[in-house]
Amino acid sequence: MPDFIPPLSVYFVWHPADSPTIKPIMDYCAAQLQRDVKRPFSRAMNLPVFYRTTVQKGVPLAVDLRSDKTIIFPFLGKEVLADDEWVAYVEALPASDQCHIIPIAIDKYGLSLTGPLAKTNCIRAYNFPMAYFKEYAFISIAHEIFRYSLNDFFMPLALGKDNSLKIFLSHAKDGAYGIKLATALKSFIDNTAMRDFFDATDIAPGYMFDKEILDHIKGSSVVAIHSDPYSSRYWCQREIMTAKELDRPIIAVDCLEEFEDRRFPFASNIPGVHVHPEGDVSQKDLLRILSATLLETIRFFYSKLVLGRYKSVGWVDPDAEIRSRPPEVSDIEKILLHDCGTITCRHKIIVYPEPPVYSEELKFLSNLGIKLDTPLSFNSHDLKDKAIGISISQPSEEELVSIGLSGSHLVQLAQDFARHLLARGSSLIYGGDLRDDGFTQFLFDEAQSLQARLQTQNVSVQNFIAWPLYTNDSVDAKAWKAKYRSVAAMIACPPPAEILDLVPSADVFLPPSNAQNHFVWSRSLTEMRREMVSKCNARICVGGTHSGYKGKMPGILEEVMLSLAMGQPVYLLGGFGGVTASLCKYILTKNIPDELTLEWQIENNPGYREFINFSVGRGKDFYPDHNALNDIIIGIDLKNGLSDEDNKRLFSTPFMDEAIWLVLKGLKAIDQMVP
Helix, strand or coil, rough: CCCCCCCEEEEECCCCHHHHHHHHHHHHHHHHHCCCCCCCCCCCCCEEECCCCCCCCCCCCCCCCCCEEEEEEEEEEEEHHHCCCHHHHHCCCCCCCEEECCECCCCCHHHHHHHCCCCCCCCHHHHHCCHHHHHHHHHHHHHHHHHHHHHHHCCCCCCCHHCCCEEEEEECCCCCCHHHHHHHHHHHHHHHHHCCCEEEEECCCCCCCHHHHHHHHCCCEEHHHHHHHHHHHHHHHHHHHHHCCCCEEEEEEEEECCCCCCCCHHHCCEEEECCCCCCCCCCCHHHHHHHHHHHHHEEEEEEHHHHHHHHHHHCCCCCCCCCCCCHHHHHCEEEEEEEEEEEECCCEECCCCCCCHHHHHHHHHHCCEEEEEEECCCCCCCCCCCCEEEEEEEECCHHHHHHHCCCHHHHHHHHHHHHHHHCCCCCEECCCCCCCHHHHHHHHHHHHHHHHHHCCCCCEEEEEEEECHHHHHHHHHHHHHHHCCEHHHHEEECCCCCHHCCCCCCCCCCCCCCCHHHHHHHHHHHHHHHHHHCCCCCCEEECCCCCCCCCCCHHHHHHHHHHCCCCEEEEEEHHCCHHHHHHHHHHHCCCCCCHHCCCHHHCCCCCCCHHHHHHHHHHHHCCCCHHHHHHHHHHCCCCCCHHHHHHHHHHHCHHHHHHHHHHHHHHHHHHHHHC
């Protein structure tokens, strides 16, 4: 099978001095284009988004072209233009047929770039109204993603406004607020900078309706303005049905004033925006509608591309029909073929994007023998009775920035792994504390969402907590235990016997404030990890900090060493940085990276030498043995069911879907090897 190559990646490039301005835009755009990690199981794109900036001086890594298409957004201003090294970096960005560069000027100095991009028209962000700066920025960015990276996949490439997103405004001609909203939306588009992003059309009097509606809708995203009379109007129904027949993106704008006696069933299965039908239409509402329209349009077409790519590399059945949204009753004539009194199914397998809808909704198709899949279920392998350990923690901020990622990338990866593994019947084992917005919370939230989606009561996550962490705030610990009882088991691991002489009270939190207390923490963490690892059938490792830990060595490193010592399969995702990336480098080169040496650890962890000296005094079994790591790496056998080539890809890929697929492939291969 061919290797997986994503159809599209997006890069944002900015000078570190501009971070206060750019970071809020990045957080907002990433939540839209990837997935909002605080909304588990939301419908999302998971578009690969990467960053290029630095924490301190210097320039970032070069942009890595590993997708069919790459679009780069460099943010330009006086900080960049006054820095010769950064100017050279931006001018060297790799423009080509497969890589398009759209500069964003955050001040007027950003228009002064020389070199290859000197004549490239910029997005002039300094003209955006400050009250809606991030909304305008997102619309501008999203439009260019559609225009240069998706539009020409589905229609011939045009120039200028002809390549803009076309919007068809569908509304009842006698719906008072609907007319007001449609008029305001079209006027806003036609009379502001939005005219460069959208081409809004409405049916003019005196035209042949059937022909005009077909010509407009077949190349447009449809905004259905749902006023009180909308569902009862024949031509509104025709517009929605035509959009569904032509497989076009549709957004519903709900502005009901009082009541409708029947909602048109074909105007469902689409995203919606609610607008209060009172007073004048606000700019905020208009921007919300336009943002939602762009977002759904990108999601609609990107899902076609990425699911089609899954199909081409063998992840999806070659006979599967790809859909951009869940199938519905209106699709029946596309799915069933009636010929001389005989009804047959055109498609035996239909694949649509996550999240899966409840099985009852699609029972009318499953009763016909049609298999319905999302990435959660296609080519699925039963992992029931398997316990998979997840070792994931965030590297330092500086390291994440250096490889073009943020903390939300790792959270999303953890959520995606949780979803895929739990959906296949496995349980998850994790060792983490109970910080708000930490990996523990995100894993638990994902498990709760999936439990509701799959309608199961299985307790599917075991979270191990070492002493004295679980004594730090008993009120919060009780709240966590109560909130997540339906999906998670909290396992508190007491301090081991050999350190009880150093523990004033097992019921009182002990801060790691000196070498002795650090030793107590390290022994407690080691015993917790030993117990946790013993319950696992395999381990997935991502990230991990090189310094600032409270154990005898970096936590993920210790969990890998324990897993390998117990003969468990280990999966190392090196493309997300941290200790895991260092281990992958070590395995490939057989040369120990500096950051894994004892000397580096002593130099970069204040108090670590004193901790080692104290540990030596307690016995040779208790201090960190870095020589053991070298013995493991020299003869390493990950036993993970993957070929050397597959492991090399797993060691380096920054793409979440490829990493997840490789791990699932390895787990399946292991099961098939068992007699």
